[in-house]
Structures are given as structure tokens and as C-alpha cells.
Amino acid sequence: MFAVIESGGKQHTVSEGESLKVELLSEEEGSTIEFNKVLMISNGKDSKIGNPYLENAKVTAKLISHGKHDKIRVFKMKRRKDYRRTYGHRQKYSEITIESINS
Numbered sequence: 001m002f003a004v005i006e007s008g009g010k011q012h013t014v015s016e017g018e019s020l021k022v023e024l025l026s027e028e029e030g031s032t033i034e035f036n037k038v039l040m041i042s043n044g045k046d047s048k049i050g051n052p053y054l055e056n057a058k059v060t061a062k063l064i065s066h067g068k069h070d071k072i073r074v075f076k077m078k079r080r081k082d083y084r085r086t087y088g089h090r091q092k093y094s095e096i097t098i099e100s101i102n103s
Helices: none
Strands: 002-007 010-015 019-023 032-035 038-042 047-049 058-068 072-078 083-089 092-102
Touching (some): 010 019, 010 092
Antiparallel strands (some): 002 010, 002 038, 038 047, 058 092, 072 083
């Protein structure tokens, strides 16, 4: 059984017991989170597709930890104009584990 949920403006395909990193959530570590924005649920035979979300469907997950991804470097340059800029960015994330999918 799997579901497609929306979190942080992105869509994730999840199944029970799976760990994944999503955009930073404002919850505390160890807390339980419910995702109500469920786009689709499928168990192999039957599929339910929302318009855009399914009613009375939710995915519960446990928040494991918060962290930061690796740093990316951004370099801008315009040739022959003596213009060069370098900066970096580290995106924050929350690691969750999916506990159950209910429809």
C-alpha cells in the first residue's frame, strides 16, 4: 500500500515503514504528525484519486530529527565585466518515518 502526499509544496510517494526527508516542519522531534493533504492511495488493486485531495484520508508519521543538507555553491559571473559572486546555501529538512496510511 502506498500514498502520495503533499508537504512543503512537494509531492512524495510514501509507504508504511519508509523514512524520508521533507521540508522543515515546525513540530518537535519525537512528535506525531498527520498529513491531511493526501492526493492518492493505492493498495495494488484499488486506487483512490482525489480532486485535488482525498476526503477523510490521512497519513500519520513520526518526526525523527531535524537537519541540514550538504552545502551547495552558487557562482555567478559575467565575462569581461569584472563581475563574480559566490555564495552557498544549506537547505533545512525534517526526517520522518511513515507509521500508517488511513483512507
